[in-house]
Amino acid sequence: MAKELQKQYNPAQVEDRIYEFWEKGGYFKATPNSGKKPYTIVMPPPNITGQLHMGHALDNTLQDLLIRWRRMQGYEALWVPGTDHASIATEAKIVEALQKEGLSKEALGREKYLERAWAWKKQYGGRIVQQLRKLGSSCDWSRERFTMDEGCSKAVVEVFNRLYEKGLIYRGERIINWCPTCHTSISDIEVEYQEQQGHFWHIKYPLKDGSGYLQIATTRPETMLGDTAVAVHPEDERYAHLIGKTLILPLVNREIPIIADSYVDPQFGTGAVKITPAHDPNDFEVGLRHSLPVINVMNEDATINENGGKYAGLNRYEARKQIVADLQEQGYLVKVEDHAHNVGTCYRCSDTVEPWVSKQWFVKMKPLAEPAIEVVKNGTTKFVPERFDKIYFHWMENIRDWCISRQIWWGHQIPAWYCDDCGEVIVARSAPDTCPKCGSHKLTRDQDTLDTWFSSALWPFSTLGWPENTEDLQYFYPTNDMVTGYDIIFFWVARMIFSGVEQTGKSPFSTVFIHGLVRDAQGRKMSKSLGNGIDPLDVIKEYGADALRFTLATGVSPGNDLRFVEDKVRAARNFCNKIWNAVRYVLMNLEEGDAPSIPDTLAIEDKWLLSHYNRLVGEVTENLEKYELGIAAQKLYDFFWDILCDWYIELSKSRMQEGGESALRARQVLLYVLDGSLRLLHPFMPFITEEVWQALPCEGETLIIQSWPTPNPALDFVKEERDFNMVVEAIRAIRARRAELGVAPSKKARLNIQTDYASVFAQGAPFLQRLASASYVEIGNSFDPAGSVQVITDAARIFIPMAELLDLDKERARLEKEKAAAQNEIASIEKKLQNQSFVAKAPAAVVEAEREKLRKASERLAKIEESLAELPG
RNA sequence: GGGGAUAUAGCUCAGCUGGUUAGAGCGCACGCUUCACAUGCGUGAGGUCAUGGGUUCGAGUCCCCUUAUCCCCACCA
Numbered sequence: 001m002a003k004e005l006q007k008q009y010n011p012a013q014v015e016d017r018i019y020e021f022w023e024k025g026g027y028f029k030a031t032p033n034s035g036k037k038p039y040t041i042v043m044p045p046p047n048i049t050g051q052l053h054m055g056h057a058l059d060n061t062l063q064d065l066l067i068r069w070r071r072m073q074g075y076e077a078l079w080v081p082g083t084d085h086a087s088i089a090t091e092a093k094i095v096e097a098l099q100k101e102g103l104s105k106e107a108l109g110r111e112k113y114l115e116r117a118w119a120w121k122k123q124y125g126g127r128i129v130q131q132l133r134k135l136g137s138s139c140d141w142s143r144e145r146f147t148m149d150e151g152c153s154k155a156v157v158e159v160f161n162r163l164y165e166k167g168l169i170y171r172g173e174r175i176i177n178w179c180p181t182c183h184t185s186i187s188d189i190e191v192e193y194q195e196q197q198g199h200f201w202h203i204k205y206p207l208k209d210g211s212g213y214l215q216i217a218t219t220r221p222e223t224m225l226g227d228t229a230v231a232v233h234p235e236d237e238r239y240a241h242l243i244g245k246t247l248i249l250p251l252v253n254r255e256i257p258i259i260a261d262s263y264v265d266p267q268f269g270t271g272a273v274k275i276t277p278a279h280d281p282n283d284f285e286v287g288l289r290h291s292l293p294v295i296n297v298m299n300e301d302a303t304i305n306e307n308g309g310k311y312a313g314l315n316r317y318e319a320r321k322q323i324v325a326d327l328q329e330q331g332y333l334v335k336v337e338d339h340a341h342n343v344g345t346c347y348r349c350s351d352t353v354e355p356w357v358s359k360q361w362f363v364k365m366k367p368l369a370e371p372a373i374e375v376v377k378n379g380t381t382k383f384v385p386e387r388f389d390k391i392y393f394h395w396m397e398n399i400r401d402w403c404i405s406r407q408i409w410w411g412h413q414i415p416a417w418y419c420d421d422c423g424e425v426i427v428a429r430s431a432p433d434t435c436p437k438c439g440s441h442k443l444t445r446d447q448d449t450l451d452t453w454f455s456s457a458l459w460p461f462s463t464l465g466w467p468e469n470t471e472d473l474q475y476f477y478p479t480n481d482m483v484t485g486y487d488i489i490f491f492w493v494a495r496m497i498f499s500g501v502e503q504t505g506k507s508p509f510s511t512v513f514i515h516g517l518v519r520d521a522q523g524r525k526m527s528k529s530l531g532n533g534i535d536p537l538d539v540i541k542e543y544g545a546d547a548l549r550f551t552l553a554t555g556v557s558p559g560n561d562l563r564f565v566e567d568k569v570r571a572a573r574n575f576c577n578k579i580w581n582a583v584r585y586v587l588m589n590l591e592e593g594d595a596p597s598i599p600d601t602l603a604i605e606d607k608w609l610l611s612h613y614n615r616l617v618g619e620v621t622e623n624l625e626k627y628e629l630g631i632a633a634q635k636l637y638d639f640f641w642d643i644l645c646d647w648y649i650e651l652s653k654s655r656m657q658e659g660g661e662s663a664l665r666a667r668q669v670l671l672y673v674l675d676g677s678l679r680l681l682h683p684f685m686p687f688i689t690e691e692v693w694q695a696l697p698c699e700g701e702t703l704i705i706q707s708w709p710t711p712n713p714a715l716d717f718v719k720e721e722r723d724f725n726m727v728v729e730a731i732r733a734i735r736a737r738r739a740e741l742g743v744a745p746s747k748k749a750r751l752n753i754q755t756d757y758a759s760v761f762a763q764g765a766p767f768l769q770r771l772a773s774a775s776y777v778e779i780g781n782s783f784d785p786a787g788s789v790q791v792i793t794d795a796a797r798i799f800i801p802m803a804e805l806l807d808l809d810k811e812r813a814r815l816e817k818e819k820a821a822a823q824n825e826i827a828s829i830e831k832k833l834q835n836q837s838f839v840a841k842a843p844a845a846v847v848e849a850e851r852e853k854l855r856k857a858s859e860r861l862a863k864i865e866e867s868l869a870e871l872p873g
Numbered sequence: 874g875g876g877g878a879u880a881u882a883g884c885u886c887a888g889c890u891g892g893u894u895a896g897a898g899c900g901c902a903c904g905c906u907u908c909a910c911a912u913g914c915g916u917g918a919g920g921u922c923a924u925g926g927g928u929u930c931g932a933g934u935c936c937c938c939u940u941a942u943c944c945c946c947a948c949c950a
Binding site: 005006007009141193200216217218219220231263264265267268269272273274275280281282283341344387388390391394395398486487490516517521523554557559560561562563565567568570571572573574575576577578579581582583584585586587588589622623626628630631635637638645646648649653657715732735736738739740742744745746770771821825827832835836837838839840841842843845846847849850853 | 875876877878879884885886887888889892893894896897898899900903904905907908909910912913914915916917919929930931942943945946947948949950
């Protein structure tokens with residue numbers, strides 16, 4: 001960079017080159033048993049179907065920030081990257097691609113289909129991984145994994161077998177959520193409920209003995225084809241005499257009993273509920289309690305099957321229409337009401353999900369949930385922010401069995417075989433060739449695959465080599481931080497915790513750092529259908545990856561959503577430019593042999609800067625430890641821009657011009673503070689800090705592995721910091737006064753300073769000249785106020801001889817105003833200090849701070865009064 | 874039905890375990906071709922910290938009520 005010295009930072013010329021430098025240099029690689037303490041993050045694997053979106057950008061920025069920080073702190077920092085096969089989403093894409101060629105997966109056959117799928121994965125699976133590099137993600141790519149690679153697949157088979165052996169996986173005919181479009185079962189959490197405007201149909205079912213009717217109400221009349229009972233509440237007096245009697249199901253003419261079950265709410269509807277065990281989860285339960293037959297009336301594509309008699313073949317909506325029409329015609333329909341109700345939809349395709357009875361595999365959750373609750377209760381694993389543990393507990397405590405089988409082909413095929421001869425079920429780690437029960441060789445493997453989250457649940461340890469007891473696993477597991485969005489706590493985090501605890505005996509991570517969703521400027525969720533998504537790659541192209549990262553990391557408080565506002569990115573880009581130019585300034589003044597160091601002799605402003613810097617080091621580190629990344633970033637920004645650039649660099653200019661020892665020392669201090677600041681900024685903005693750091697005469701080849709600064713008590717120059725603040729305050733006050741009077745900055749003026757801190761102001765004199773337009777600075781005990789504009793600070797009275805601008809009346813009015821303000825301040829502090837309980841109960845430091853404030857305000861007031869008294873006229 | 878979040882300057886948001894004269898960026902006004910940066914510099918205007926109570930020597934910060942917006946869970950057919 002030194003040669004070019006462009007005025008503006010151009011990220012496009014830097015980022016790819018720096019990334020390659022790091023990757024080729026092997027700086028992202030972690031080595032087990034290096035003698036350092038391990039620090040591990042396992043990346044939430046993005047779907048191979050996906051493209052990088054803002055959510056990924058946020059998630060990975062936070063992870064990279066933590067990894068880079070810990071790496072610099074001297075940990076053996078490992079960030080494991082990888083991708084997820086995303087069973088349903090990927091299958092949908094492949095099927096779609098096949099359709100375009102006029103093919104179907106059935107026509108192709110499973111084997112050929114899977115070949116196509118793998119080819120597809122090969123072609124697109126690397127895309128998002130490349131995009132992650134653009135962000136600056138410093139993952140150990142040599143350890144990149146895929147949920148369907150050999151190792152992860154082995155882990156899946158192992159876990160399935162273990163759980164089966166323990167009786168925690170079972171196969172059964174249950175009611176599940178069926179998506180007719182995706183053509184598979186989905187788990188309870190994959191169903192999203194949407195409120196829809198529907199109807200409430202009141203239908204009368206005739207009693208078999210001809211003594212009348214029982215009226216029921218339903219939102220889904222088509223399911224009556226599968227009714228096997230009508231239920232009433234056992235204590236409902238209206239219906240007590242009917243319990244045990246038989247009804248004739250209209251249209252179908254099936255005889256069904258009237259049963260009593262407390263599930264029925266007598267207040268709701270008619271107080272009588274049609275029971276369809278095959279098509280409603282609650283009815284299914286009722287059916288079990290009363291041993292009712294289960295009559296499935298639907299096909300996989302949600303058309304009515306042969307059990308639906310004349311309605312067979314109709315889709316669910318046509319069937320509903322027809323049935324309602326027939327009921328009306330035959331006089332069974334009593335009335336129709338409007339009724340808003342929630343309809344379950346598929347979280348992938350949004351089609352209406354059908355509760356449907358079928359044979360599926362399930363994980364028994366209760367025994368797994370208990371220890372998983374325990375590790376969060378006892379603090380082994382913590383949520384940041386804490387409030388998410390409540391959500392976690394609530395879900396875990398009310399968990400139902402997990403349906404894990406999916407009727408699709410892309411994924412981990414279930415390691416279960418069925419004997420064609422005796423029907424024996426064999427779950428095994430590898431394909432068996434004989435049936436252990438009957439000896440038959442005719443075995444057929446289960447056609448289903450596992451829920452994609454089944455393999456994701458094992459991700460923190462399967463990626464480290466489990467079930468083998470690898471070096472990586474021993475050293476890096478359990479991992480430290482899991483960084484993910486709150487939307488995925490149930491799908492993933494909870495399942496990783498119970499899987500980790502069950503399989504490895506350890507919770508997979510100590511902290512779950514939860515972030516929110518990235519929304520658009522109006523606060524709407526970014527989505528394809530709204531077309532309001534902002535492509536992070538576009539942002540990187542326009543503003544640079546560092547600007548994007550800084551934007552995402554600042555103003556983000558844990559767990560809260562954040563709005564993506566382009567103005568913020570622009571501000572971050574400007575900050576990059578500020579860093580660039582600060583370094584450029586130093587390089588322009590650099591002389592042979594300069595290096596970062598703390599000279600033995602320090603000027604007051606050097607100490608002022610170093611003291612600020614030293615405090616920053618401590619605070620930023622503390623903020624990061626508490627996951628307050630946004631606060632840390634804000635502090636770095638303020639320090640760099642305000643303290644370092646606006647003040648120190650400006651102050652240093654006089655010294656640079658003078659040259660000599662003083663200039664040398666200024667350069668050393670500047671280099672020292674820049675070196676440290678760039679280290680602190682590196683996790684937030686890795687590219688520019690690396691680029692610029694390498695151009696500085698700092699020791700070492702690359703910033704990425706430099707040590708993280710630690711506070712140095714020798715740099716706490718409390719007195720000098722306070723003293724120099726008097727000069728800063730004076731400069732500000734003079735500038736303000738001049739601006740108020742409309743004096744052009746180019747118009748220099750003499751400053752006569754009356755102060756009790758003569759030596760401090762003597763040291764500050766050159767700065768008053770440079771930064772407060774002083775032509776000459778004189779420090780003395782008293783000055784003739786005549787013809788002078790006055791500026792009063794806590795520490796000084798400053799006389800600016802500008803007779804032509806002096807309006808005595810205005811001057812007096814202004815001084816009176818300042819006097820009143822000072823008096824008010826003093827009064828309020830005195831009131832506090834006179835309050836005995838304040839002095840007694842407040843911490844000593846707080847009381848002392850109040851006294852200090854009072855002292856300063858009093859000094860100022862005295863000066864104002866003096867000025868007023870001296871005012872001529 | 875249950876739980877949670879948010880409400881601070883025109884806009885977007887900080888404000889950690891209670892003690893600041895309540896902050897930042899953008900925007901706005903005024904002034905600057907100051908030899909790192911106009912993606913800049915200086916100065917300034919702008920806030921009853923949603924309402925009402927309470928705890929406390931002291932509350933934007935803790936507790937309760939109310940209002941508004943948003944989210945999650947449950948899913949009475």
